């Protein structure tokens with residue numbers, strides 16, 4: 001004798017399936033909405049990071065006064081402050097003087113939006129916790145500010161590096177990072193760049209780059225720091241060759257190294273197992 005499901009059993013099964021699929025779809029839609037909202041929030045923060053960097057350069061308070069055009073000082077109206085929309089409405093040019101707006105605006109907004117989504121996703125999927133995700137986001141924000149300042153002034157101000165050191169210590173504490181790993185990370189990162197800085201008489205890299213390796217050593221440990229340095233020199237090399245071949249830079253043009261270190265740090269923050277994969281590639285693991 002074999003069992004034939006009764007009609008009420010089949011109906012129950014059908015209702016269960018429908019409820020399960022509905023709840024599942026609702027969660028997917030909800031996760032999508034949360035992700036979209038986070039991306040927009042991150043984009044607004046990205047836009048503000050450029051204001052902080054530019055006001056630092058012009059010695060102004062980032063929290064006071066309205067935003068202005070970099071060229072003609074025209075005060076921006078409210079819709080010219082909305083991420084992406086403002087760039088599209090103005091077709092990438094100032095509505096008053098028609099000068100090209102910096103491509104940094106949409107780039108910073110998009111990057112910061114991506115960081116907000118990815119770090120929260122890592123917090124949920126890897127069980128890292130919201131504090132760790134927020135601290136990582138803060139590190140990314142300070143690095144974005146430093147990239148802008150270094151590109152324009154060839155300078156990595158100590159104040160921002162101190163913030164990075166403080167947040168990195170907090171992250172290492174929350175993540176229970178082994179002290180020996182941090183010590184070797186600092187030795188590899190700060191030590192290597194210090195030798196390079198001293199050996200070239202400061203011609204190749206600046207002392208700010210050496211100091212920037214302190215928070216990176218604390219954050220990424222030995223393997224992370226070695227991977228970061230490799231990536232930074234690799235990306236820097238490619239950009240250098242591109243600038244030379246397109247005649248946008250000469251053999252004696254000084255190119256800030258801080259942005260390459262920051263971009264390499266972004267790669268490791270977005271792909272946490274990158275150092276592991278890099279050491280596997282080297283055949284060390």
Ligand SMILES: [Zn+2]
Pocket residue numbers: 069070071072073074094095096097098099
């Ligand atoms: Zn203008």
